Amino acid sequence: MDGCIFCKIAAGEIPSATVYEDEDLRVIADISPANLGHLLIIPKEHAADLTELPAETACKVMLTAKRVVAAMKKGLCPDGVNVLQNNGEAAGQTVMHYHMHIIPRYRGDQVKIGWEPMQGQPEAVAGAAEKVKKALEETDERP
Ligand code: AMP
Ligand code: ZN
Numbered sequence: 001m002d003g004c005i006f007c008k009i010a011a012g013e014i015p016s017a018t019v020y021e022d023e024d025l026r027v028i029a030d031i032s033p034a035n036l037g038h039l040l041i042i043p044k045e046h047a048a049d050l051t052e053l054p055a056e057t058a059c060k061v062m063l064t065a066k067r068v069v070a071a072m073k074k075g076l077c078p079d080g081v082n083v084l085q086n087n088g089e090a091a092g093q094t095v096m097h098y099h100m101h102i103i104p105r106y107r108g109d110q111v112k113i114g115w116e117p118m119q120g121q122p123e124a125v126a127g128a129a130e131k132v133k134k135a136l137e138e139t140d141e142r143p
Helices: 005-011 055-076 122-137
Strands: 018-021 025-029 039-043 080-084 100-105
Touching (some): 005 025, 018 055, 025 055, 039 055, 055 080, 055 100
Antiparallel strands (some): 018 025, 025 039, 039 100, 080 100
């Protein structure tokens, strides 16, 4: 997509520290990493977020994440790894081209990923789950 920086990076038009590339995606070092070794999996075809990502690409991204996490464990020996991605500005997405973060973690590191758990609202929890369940039942899309 015109003007999309990740389209340009994925296509190789803007240089990046690439650790893996194939016909569908590119894996690069995040330019402002949460920890050293923080990588991004970027599909070559533009999709703003997970809902726009074709199912085959979503599968490929996840299979690549599995490989990259294994390689990260071998290469960097982290104590843990976060695999995450943000959908929408309210969820922290700043680049509106789908990407998955792979972040190596070390005990006592300063990376902050988290939330304050909500307490004591069992009916609201069940109610919100029910709304998603109903919406799921209304679509016949299956993985
Ligand atoms: P998100 O907040 O999930 O949209 O993540 C966007 C990520 O892209 C951030 O972690 C940025 O540091 C990273 N980023 C932005 N521009 C570049 C770039 N030119 N090369 C590599 N990473 C980038
Ligand atoms: Zn794009």
